[in-house]
Amino acid sequence: MTNPHSDFHGVFPYLVSPVDAAGGIRTDVLGRLCDDLIKAGVHGLTPLGSTGEFAYLDGAQRATVARATIEAAQRRVPVIVGVASTSIADTVAQARAYQQMGADGILAILEAYFPLKDAQVEAYFRAIADAVDIPVVIYTNPNFQRSDLTLDVIARLAEHPRIVGIKDASTNTGRLLSIMNRCGDKIHVFAASAHIPAAVMLIGGRGWMAGPACVAPRDSVKLYELCKAGRWDDALVLQRRMWRLNEAFAKYNLAACIKAGLNVQGYDVGDPIPPQSPLNADERKVIEAVLSDIA
Secondary structure (H helix, E strand, O other): OOOOOOOOOEEEEEOOEOOOOOOOHHHHHHHHHHHHHHHHOOOOOOOOOOOOOOOHOEEEHHHHHHHHHHHHOOOOEEEEEEEOOHHHHHHHHHHHHHHHHOOOOOEEOOOOOOOOOOHHHHHHHHHHHHOOOOOOOEEEOOOOOOOOHHHHHHHHOOOOOOOEEEOOOOOOHHHHHHHHHHHHHHHHHEOOOOOOOHHHHOOOOOOEHHHHHHHHHHHHHHHHHHHHOOOOOHHHHHHHHHHHHHHHHHOHHHHHHHHHHHHHHOOOOOOOOOOOOOOOHHHHHHHHHHHEEEE
């Protein structure tokens, strides 16, 4: 099956999951956010990533978030939906369900309770890619995961015809270059909020998938366009200004920061899901100040 959106590139905001006090997904708020992000020029949408608090949602909530995002996008940009579980069977079921909903791609996230060896990590991602007909982006975040993807595993997974990208949320930009050197064009590398997007673009990155793009979409798109045009001096001026957002978010809970920023911007996305806590008044002032400055 050929997917018209399989050439993933550019800015993919990691969407928040707006949840009300009773646990219901605020689909109207999510839909408006998606529409505004698309109008701001983003290149795709990624629900159920880290910023989307996938680890705190049940299956019905996840499905509602995925469906609402796909419906809001209306095929204007690709939607890459996150799947995650400790079991292969559950993750595969999620991926198939989201493909049936109309997802353009799958973001495959590994959860683990007991440690996994390389062969088991590889089997997890390979099973997801085998189960669907749409492209798969694999995601690794060593700071939060019990089992990471080694360079050897990434290289083997890059040979799979449906595994088209990797989002690496380590803080090691050298690792990204190692992936590029090892895999070439077989897999495209996307930066995370832990990386400096302009630097990743300079070494050959394809774009970035990150929560901060939710609250600064136009600047994020402008930065991407400057990098693609090779206007590195201008890109670095903008990157330095925008990096304050990443620095602020690194201090606190990421979902709490993005939700606080969106609330300031008029999106009633609610608080992060307990036992996470919202930002306190002083922390909110920090986020508000940074958003005001970069705007």
